[in-house]
Amino acid sequence: MTLDSKIPSGPLKDKWEKYKFEMKLVNAANKRKYKAIVVGTGLAGASAAASLAELGYVVEAFTYNDSPRRAHSIAAQGGINAAKNYPNDGDSIWRLFYDTIKGGDFRAREANVYRLAQVSNNIIDQCVAQGVPFAREYGGLLDNRSFGGAQVSRTFYARGQTGQQLLLGAYSALSRAIGKKQVTMHVRKEMLDLAIIDGKARGIVTRDLVNGKIESFWADAVILATGGYGNVFFLSTNAQACNVTASYRAYKKGALFANPCFTQIHPTCIPLSGEHQSKLTLMSESLRNDGRIWVPKNKGDKRRPNEIPEEDRDYYLERKYPSYGNLAPRDISSRSAKEVCDEGRGVSATGFGVYLDFADSIKRLGKKVIEERYGNLFEMYERIVGEDPYTTPMMIYPASHYAMGGLWVDYNLMSTIPGLHVLGEANFSDHGANRLGASALMQGLADGYFVIPYTIGDYFAKNKFDKVTTDHPEFKKVEAEVVEKTNKLLSIKGKKTPTMFHRELGKVMWEYCGMGRNEAGLKKALELVPKIREEFWQNLTITGEGNDLNISLEKAGRVADFLEFAEVLLWDALERDESCGAHFREEHQYPDGEAKRDDEHFAHVAAWEYTGVGKKPNRHTEPLVFENVQLAVRSYK
Amino acid sequence: MRLTLYIWRQNNAYDKGRMEKHQVNDVLEDMSFLEMLDVLNEKLILEGKEPVAFDHDCREGICGACSLTINGIPHGHEKATTTCQLHMRKFKDGDSIYIEPFRAKAFPVIKDLIVDRTAFDRIMQAGGFISINTGNAPEANGLPVSKKNADLSMDAAACIGCGACVAACPNGAAMLFVSAKVSQFALLPQGQPERKKRVLAMVNQMEKEGFGACTNFYECEAACPKQISVRFIAMMNRDYLCSRVTEPVEV
Numbered sequence: 001m002t003l004d005s006k007i008p009s010g011p012l013k014d015k016w017e018k019y020k021f022e023m024k025l026v027n028a029a030n031k032r033k034y035k036a037i038v039v040g041t042g043l044a045g046a047s048a049a050a051s052l053a054e055l056g057y058v059v060e061a062f063t064y065n066d067s068p069r070r071a072h073s074i075a076a077q078g079g080i081n082a083a084k085n086y087p088n089d090g091d092s093i094w095r096l097f098y099d100t101i102k103g104g105d106f107r108a109r110e111a112n113v114y115r116l117a118q119v120s121n122n123i124i125d126q127c128v129a130q131g132v133p134f135a136r137e138y139g140g141l142l143d144n145r146s147f148g149g150a151q152v153s154r155t156f157y158a159r160g161q162t163g164q165q166l167l168l169g170a171y172s173a174l175s176r177a178i179g180k181k182q183v184t185m186h187v188r189k190e191m192l193d194l195a196i197i198d199g200k201a202r203g204i205v206t207r208d209l210v211n212g213k214i215e216s217f218w219a220d221a222v223i224l225a226t227g228g229y230g231n232v233f234f235l236s237t238n239a240q241a242c243n244v245t246a247s248y249r250a251y252k253k254g255a256l257f258a259n260p261c262f263t264q265i266h267p268t269c270i271p272l273s274g275e276h277q278s279k280l281t282l283m284s285e286s287l288r289n290d291g292r293i294w295v296p297k298n299k300g301d302k303r304r305p306n307e308i309p310e311e312d313r314d315y316y317l318e319r320k321y322p323s324y325g326n327l328a329p330r331d332i333s334s335r336s337a338k339e340v341c342d343e344g345r346g347v348s349a350t351g352f353g354v355y356l357d358f359a360d361s362i363k364r365l366g367k368k369v370i371e372e373r374y375g376n377l378f379e380m381y382e383r384i385v386g387e388d389p390y391t392t393p394m395m396i397y398p399a400s401h402y403a404m405g406g407l408w409v410d411y412n413l414m415s416t417i418p419g420l421h422v423l424g425e426a427n428f429s430d431h432g433a434n435r436l437g438a439s440a441l442m443q444g445l446a447d448g449y450f451v452i453p454y455t456i457g458d459y460f461a462k463n464k465f466d467k468v469t470t471d472h473p474e475f476k477k478v479e480a481e482v483v484e485k486t487n488k489l490l491s492i493k494g495k496k497t498p499t500m501f502h503r504e505l506g507k508v509m510w511e512y513c514g515m516g517r518n519e520a521g522l523k524k525a526l527e528l529v530p531k532i533r534e535e536f537w538q539n540l541t542i543t544g545e546g547n548d549l550n551i552s553l554e555k556a557g558r559v560a561d562f563l564e565f566a567e568v569l570l571w572d573a574l575e576r577d578e579s580c581g582a583h584f585r586e587e588h589q590y591p592d593g594e595a596k597r598d599d600e601h602f603a604h605v606a607a608w609e610y611t612g613v614g615k616k617p618n619r620h621t622e623p624l625v626f627e628n629v630q631l632a633v634r635s636y637k
Numbered sequence: 638m639r640l641t642l643y644i645w646r647q648n649n650a651y652d653k654g655r656m657e658k659h660q661v662n663d664v665l666e667d668m669s670f671l672e673m674l675d676v677l678n679e680k681l682i683l684e685g686k687e688p689v690a691f692d693h694d695c696r697e698g699i700c701g702a703c704s705l706t707i708n709g710i711p712h713g714h715e716k717a718t719t720t721c722q723l724h725m726r727k728f729k730d731g732d733s734i735y736i737e738p739f740r741a742k743a744f745p746v747i748k749d750l751i752v753d754r755t756a757f758d759r760i761m762q763a764g765g766f767i768s769i770n771t772g773n774a775p776e777a778n779g780l781p782v783s784k785k786n787a788d789l790s791m792d793a794a795a796c797i798g799c800g801a802c803v804a805a806c807p808n809g810a811a812m813l814f815v816s817a818k819v820s821q822f823a824l825l826p827q828g829q830p831e832r833k834k835r836v837l838a839m840v841n842q843m844e845k846e847g848f849g850a851c852t853n854f855y856e857c858e859a860a861c862p863k864q865i866s867v868r869f870i871a872m873m874n875r876d877y878l879c880s881r882v883t884e885p886v887e888v
């Protein structure tokens with residue numbers, strides 16, 4: 001299979017303009033004759049649904065939550081990048097493009113990333129016009145800050161709730177369209193499968209989470225904006241319901257899954273406290289600006305942190321990376337934390353934690369300044385851990401946070417299934433092997449507001465659509481498959497809950513495919529995961545009925561897909577025999593621990609094709625061509 | 638910790654519902670309230686019983702999904718805290734805890750502790766937006782906003798739409814929720830063209846949904862996990878009154 005990225009020809013900076021000129025248009029009066037289904041109402045889904053409705057298309061949107069406003073985009077704290085260059089510090093579209101490509105360790109497409117940087121400025125305009133209350137200077141203009149190690153201040157923010165405010169902006173646009181009856185909104189409905197008719201994605205099959213009804217919905221195109229798969233690790237910063245089901249079902253129907261092994265680990269989360277733990281809470285990375293990270297020098301030092309004298313402390317990031325110190329990039333600081341904990345020097349009840357100490361900053365700047373900067377975070381920490389970070393060092397540990405991998409899409413954001421478009425975190429396209437801070441919000445909104453409204457029109461205009469309804473035999477067939485699977489889950493009547501299997505899977509994935517990966521470990525995991533999956537289908541228990549609100553049935557369906565998907569992720573990690581960005585293969589590193597890329601063999605996208613449950617999927621590649629940037633080695637020394 | 642839980646169980650909207658007693662042992666103080674319920678649910682499933690259904694998602698206090706009334710108080714007794722951010726160290730060994738859904742006429746129970754809050758979405762659909770199509774926006778810095786107003790607007794925008802204000806109000810009023818959205822836009826220049834129309838439409842929808850009226854109990858502010866101020870209700874009342882007087886009434 002050849003993967004055609006459909007990147008327009010011509011100079012990088014003119015590609016998107018050229019595309020827009022050359023695409024076919026749908027006549028304004030004809031737009032109402034086309035229907036799109038949008039699954040997911042986070043930043044990408046809500047912005048796409050609203051924008052398409054405004055253009056005149058018929059839109060049906062779906063969320064498994066009780067309201068579109070609950071999507072997990074809401075939890076993003078830090079901010080959103082744009083190349084406005086308001087601070088006059090030398091930013092530009094080119095610099096944002098370059099930083100994103102380099103941050104992704106040269107594993108993303110130039111053309112997509114450049115387009116992202118180009119539309120980043122429109123996003124800020126759009127959000128401000130919607131009434132998003134971004135932080136402002138005294139003169140009334142927008143404030144910017146530097147974020148995640150960027151050398152320019154290009155991050156726009158709304159306190160620590162930027163994701164929330166941007167989502168509420170997109171939700172308000174969506175609400176307006178729903179109120180005008182341009183969008184039909186379906187809440188508490190979960191997509192469980194995709195219907196493909198005559199080779200095109202023509203609809204979805206859903207389960208109503210309140211009454212269990214299995215229903216079909218037809219359309220001329222389907223858009224998945226269903227987020228990332230970070231919960232494959234069980235514990236992550238993702239929301240509880242985040243899952244891979246929609247993407248995975250599309251994969252089983254023929255869409256290729258690209259770079260699943262590119263999963264980002266966030267270095268500053270509150271450590272695990274015990275087996276009961278349901279999620280890991282992210283603490284803003286900005287804390288590293290004023291906190292110093294350390295662990296005891298000696299193994300098994302059980303003294304309270306304040307009783308450990310300076311000479312018995314190891315400020316390992318400052319020691320290893322003197323110029324970046326505590327601000328070393330996400331992947332490096334995460335791996336270093338794992339290293340010291342694996343050496344037995346970790347802190348917290350589980351031994352998987354490191355200190356983030358503000359004592360020096362408080363001494364230097366005063367408690368008041370620290371309180372102004374991080375007051376709300378300190379309060380949140382105290383609430384969860386029960387310790388006061390002003391007097392006792394915080395404990396942090398890395399956690400799974402974001403999935404750069406996702407369904408393969410071309411420049412049109414269309415997957416290998418015609419008509420199936422994938423937006424936001426659910427696609428693989430823009431962040432390469434590592435995502436920069438404050439770029440997830442940017443990409444979600446770019447895809448939804450400024451890319452899909454153009455590219456979907458081109459798809460509609462260039463294709464002919466036979467009239468289908470949900471009476472089509474394909475829908476009936478898919479519905480029957482969904483019902484069968486649901487009944488099967490309910491009928492096992494074994495001895496373990498869905499959560500128990502999920503936790504087991506998460507432990508394997510985190511151990512062998514988390515921050516550091518190696519051939520032996522990955523092979524071991526490839527033996528363990530099928531065993532868990534086999535047991536799942538023999539020994540699962542769920543109570544309640546299929547035709548009712550049933551929380552354990554919902555969970556079981558999601559875990560079942562994670563159990564299959566995990567193998568694809570492992571295969572990808574195993575076959576990508578290099579280190580790049582967040583994918584760290586221990587066999588490939590420089591003496592200083594930096595990831596050692598292999599551009600000769602791996603400067604490509606790996607896209608996986610389903611071949612059957614438990615069978616090794618086929619690996620296809622899309623070479624990445626860099627015409628505008630020079631591949632360089634990252635150095636944070 | 639050992640706790641006695643009294644949990645509201647209700648099969649569906651038509652069921653009368655009842656309190657069910659559960660004894661939970663081995664509760665750790667590091668658990669969040671919802672993790673404590675997770676542990677109970679795991680136990681129930683293994684005993685072949687149906688787990689307690691409750692809404693939740695982000696578990697970091699921002700999505701607004703969790704919605705439990707704990708010992709009579711929406712989100713429990715901790716100030717400025719959502720249920721998911723309430724931790725068991727705030728309770729004592731041997732405590733009895735009463736867990737109910739958010740109760741209000743406009744929030745019918747769907748099952749157990751899950752209620753239907755789509756009334757909030759319909760209020761938003763009636764006017765909780767600035768009418769601007771994608772691509773229409775002027776340059777972001779073309780419209781300065783005083784820092785004071787921007788900050789105040791953000792205070793209002795911090796609402797997570799959980800509905801604790803409604804559940805806490807003896808009248809089941811949604812004034813804090815609606816006023817937060819109305820005020821967020823009323824404080825910004827972008828919100829001015831539709832200011833009057835918006836407040837009328839949103840209040841009108843609020844009344845249609847069966848929410849009660851505000852009689853200044855201020856229970857909403859006390860229960861609000863994001864500490865939205867009742868001052869926004871006063872702002873909205875003023876806006877509403879002015880708009881009623883000056884806007885032509887549509888019949």
